[in-house]
Amino acid sequence: MTRISFGRIFNTQTIALVSVLLLNWILFPGFFKIEWQDGRLFGSLIDVLNRGAPVAILAIGMTAVIATKGVDLSVGAVMAMSGAVAATLVVAGYSGPVAVGGALAVGLACGLWNGVLVAMLDIQPIIATLVLMVAGRGIAQLITEGSIVTFSDPTLIFIGTGSFLGMPMPVVIAFALMVLVTLVVRKTAIGLFIEAVGVNRSAATLAGIRSRLLLLTVYSVSGICAAIAGIIVAGDIRGADANNAGLWLELDAILAAVIGGTSLLGGRFSIPMSVIGALIIQAMNTGILVSGYPPEFNLVVKAGIITVILMIQSPLAGQVLGFFGRKKSGASR
């Protein structure tokens, strides 16, 4: 099994991110300009980080799920539900922290539901999470009763738009989460367990890994990540929009993980690379906006860049490169 060594900084993903950023700079010379105003940083680069944070957070949980050979299609709907619950709670007079707790509990419950379907009932992840993807948005609309619930709770608004040490709060949360989850999976055996279950679940179970508990945990983490992203998005617009919050973001999150080199067939993953994948996606979006191209080209450009990245990562490209004498590293980390 070929593995890309993660120790190197100059891998496909960072090169792609840097090239997209440079392209943005060529199209829009002020791209790298960062200003300090009212105790926080402003600029296109900060904007990329800030807007990319929700997808990056989703991608953190999604990467762990994909590494177990699963996929979580429900994260967008879970975002809508958690945002709806947080907004409804503060509107009903509960304090901000209670609302955040409630939203996280919803994320955990959704993650556990997915986990039970996948781990206990042995239902394929794509279809198990499809249930919540379809029903979840309906439930979110049920909670908000079809309207956009607006609020002015300072805690939620701070999570969505506040700043810490000059950085926007979503970026701080995403970064902290990335460091935390990366440490947990790489400094303990959990990462190895996840890869083992992803490569061959029955073999991993026979080797003594409690794969059911592991799957439950992984889907719960994904649910909680989705809830955090949902709170950020709701706090950002100061309202819960059950129809549009997190719409299609599950696809962006999966894409971020795949661009980051995580194999959809399980067993190979890197959380920081997925976060970089999310930033690549956002850098493309922002680049198209700031460079003045019509936004309708956004999806076409996105499809083009995905195709290029996938072609570079595909085994065929590896063979072609190998043909020219540059053998792809087959060594493990």
Added chain:
Amino acid sequence: MNRSMRPLLATVAIFLVAYAAAVFQFPGLLSTRVLGNFLTDNAFLGITAVGMTFVIISGGIDLSVGAVIGFTGVLVAVLISSFGLHPLVAFAIALAVAALFGAAMGLAIHYLEVPAFIVTLAGMFLARGGASVITQDSVPINHEFYSTISSLYFRLPGGGRLSFVGLLMIAVFVFGAVVAHRTRFGSYVYALGGNTTSASLMGVPVARTTVQIYMLSSMLACLAGIVFSLYTSAGYPLAAVGVELDAIGAVVIGGTLLTGGYGFVFGTFVGVMLLGLVQTYIIFDGTLSSWWTKIVIGILLFLFIVLQRLVFAASARGDRSSETA
């Protein structure tokens, strides 16, 4: 009784029970008028779902179909309204574009060894983006051919109308069932879904079949787009967003396994009808809000996948006991 038919029979039984329960509450549901509208309103979904059935039986997935419907609508509308082409010429061009599009996805899936999920996701972005690049607005189609086709229908006893698009959907289902169960291509599709490696060792042309499957899916999605444009008399780049999920839902409810290798085109038909029944019921009820559609479809999906697991677990045991008997 053939054991492999059990999930299909379960789907049919659940549809009949659900329909009977709905008719019990609203006797008006049992009329050719409602049944005719069932077919007309779900024609584009049904045609898309036939293509999706092939893709899923082969063990793949096609997320691009909703976007292809939107793209087709816009392309056809622009070709007719701005370039003054005859609708039939526009249809031919759209089908050719869709065939190329599907072939490109199939080639990428086979030769780049990228999962179908990701390739068709990129295809979805490309088709949706392409539609928005052509136009941002809804383009009306005013052509006498369109009004003729849209108003074609057979009058059913009881005042119902069996429209041209409804008939077209039934024709596509019959075509799909014949191709899936009676042709070599159909057996190849099942073989691929069962196990790609053993299929290839048995001499199934994997590359050609994969390309053909995605061409078929894209062309049927294109046909669905044409039907959708007949239905709305316009092309809109954001039309049919999320139809891929409805189509996948209909296929799964119809008893096809998402792991591939098992499924029936007729099951998909029942799945589409069941989704249509949920929507019609909610419209008939009048007090239920639209979001209940999503929740009920989610619950249905859940019930069916659990049911499938139970049936397959039971039939696995049954196989063993029948051997000993």
